[in-house]
Amino acid sequence: MTERIKMNFKKSEKLYKKGLKNLVGAVNSPVRAFASVGGNPLFIKKAKGSKIIDVDGNEYVDFVLSYGPMILGHRHKKVQKAVTKALKNGYSFGASTENEIKLAKIVCDAFPGMDKVRFVNSGTEAVLSGIRLARAFTGKDKIIKFSGCYHGHQDALLVAAGSGLATLSLPGSKGVPEGAVKNTLIANYNDIESVKAHFDKHNDIAGVIIEPVGGNMGVVVPQNDFLKELKELAHKNGAVLIADEVMTGFRSKFGGAQELLGVEADITCLGKVIGGGFPVGAYGARNEIMENVAPLGGMYQAGTLSGNPIAMAGGISTLTELKKQNPYEQFEETASILEVILLEKAKKHGVDLVVNRFGSMINPFFTKEAVNNFADAQKSDTEKFAVFFWEMIKNGVFLPPSQFEAWFLSSALTEKDIEKTSKAIGKAMEAVAKM
Numbered sequence: 001m002t003e004r005i006k007m008n009f010k011k012s013e014k015l016y017k018k019g020l021k022n023l024v025g026a027v028n029s030p031v032r033a034f035a036s037v038g039g040n041p042l043f044i045k046k047a048k049g050s051k052i053i054d055v056d057g058n059e060y061v062d063f064v065l066s067y068g069p070m071i072l073g074h075r076h077k078k079v080q081k082a083v084t085k086a087l088k089n090g091y092s093f094g095a096s097t098e099n100e101i102k103l104a105k106i107v108c109d110a111f112p113g114m115d116k117v118r119f120v121n122s123g124t125e126a127v128l129s130g131i132r133l134a135r136a137f138t139g140k141d142k143i144i145k146f147s148g149c150y151h152g153h154q155d156a157l158l159v160a161a162g163s164g165l166a167t168l169s170l171p172g173s174k175g176v177p178e179g180a181v182k183n184t185l186i187a188n189y190n191d192i193e194s195v196k197a198h199f200d201k202h203n204d205i206a207g208v209i210i211e212p213v214g215g216n217m218g219v220v221v222p223q224n225d226f227l228k229e230l231k232e233l234a235h236k237n238g239a240v241l242i243a244d245e246v247m248t249g250f251r252s253k254f255g256g257a258q259e260l261l262g263v264e265a266d267i268t269c270l271g272k273v274i275g276g277g278f279p280v281g282a283y284g285a286r287n288e289i290m291e292n293v294a295p296l297g298g299m300y301q302a303g304t305l306s307g308n309p310i311a312m313a314g315g316i317s318t319l320t321e322l323k324k325q326n327p328y329e330q331f332e333e334t335a336s337i338l339e340v341i342l343l344e345k346a347k348k349h350g351v352d353l354v355v356n357r358f359g360s361m362i363n364p365f366f367t368k369e370a371v372n373n374f375a376d377a378q379k380s381d382t383e384k385f386a387v388f389f390w391e392m393i394k395n396g397v398f399l400p401p402s403q404f405e406a407w408f409l410s411s412a413l414t415e416k417d418i419e420k421t422s423k424a425i426g427k428a429m430e431a432v433a434k435m
């Protein structure tokens, strides 16, 4: 309680006002603006392990983890050492380095469906290139995506695109011409019939793109054999399955959601954890598909900073340490503990709550009914979430500022962190009940 009274956000408020002059909304990515929870965004000073500290000196257990990448927690010693060492040799060369080969091997070993990989600088780039590759390989144009799945901010997929847009209640985005989305078809998550309907109607579908576990409409898990059926259906119709594992790659399991769910995609897109906090994205597939990419094939895709040596060092050291730690069972246990705490405290205070989780991703939805797709998720009471969010902040827990963003676990979490989080959840549910 004393901790709560002491907490103030004066320096964050000052920086926010200052930032408004030359930055759009004082942020460089809209979800950081706290638009859906109200109040001003926090400015961060530093982070270490499982904790993040704002400019006013308030310390939080961090479940944002930079929206996923910091799976080892912040500033892991081995990563810091590897990156510092790389810095001494130069920042960027415009020519190949050995570390690109090393990271490529780690990635291809983790995903059996990938013989070759191409590194890019973000998840957005990984997916837009993956889509281009699906079209190059099949010679077809149309792409099926699922309502509520987010695949980065490329024009073609910025429709029915989950969290950021859901939070801001935008139907898509201004500035995206109709022509850019005319080859995009929308289906419903966990609804194979909605996919079949598109294949029945169109014969020029290049691929189906999916988050194998939804993370951008809150956590939504594929039911039964949904992914297997999806792959069969795509192949039957001469289309490819594109797994957008930007969020789930190395996070659900070292080999991503594909390993955990036993479904191998034709094209896989990666980001977030793969760079351990540095800008790395990647797309990969078996040889037959990747041979379409320049310089081997006719699909052009390039990048001045792609395979950046500092970012490669961050990725290699993060993934090497992650593989050694193998924290996936621990994640499962911690997530199940959090689920129980959330449901118990909600019940105690008479708050309707559904908890979805998958590996190290977990999401409480303020709703009564099961959440298996975007429409279900949207039934959540976002005002309750906003109250919950700020009470968690005031009790030292940093969550993504949106009902529709997954909470992430890091392997740096301690029992003490979970105790603190548990107490905060109790207070936050009490505050929600009093609304």
Ligand SMILES: *Cc1c(COP(=O)(O)O)cnc(C)c1O
Residues within 6 Å of the ligand: 122, 123, 124, 125, 127, 150, 151, 152, 153, 211, 215, 216, 244, 245, 246, 247, 271, 272
């Ligand atoms: C975050 C995310 C992206 C976009 O990645 P950026 O690095 O933000 O461009 C794409 N797909 C999924 C599933 C994501 O979670």
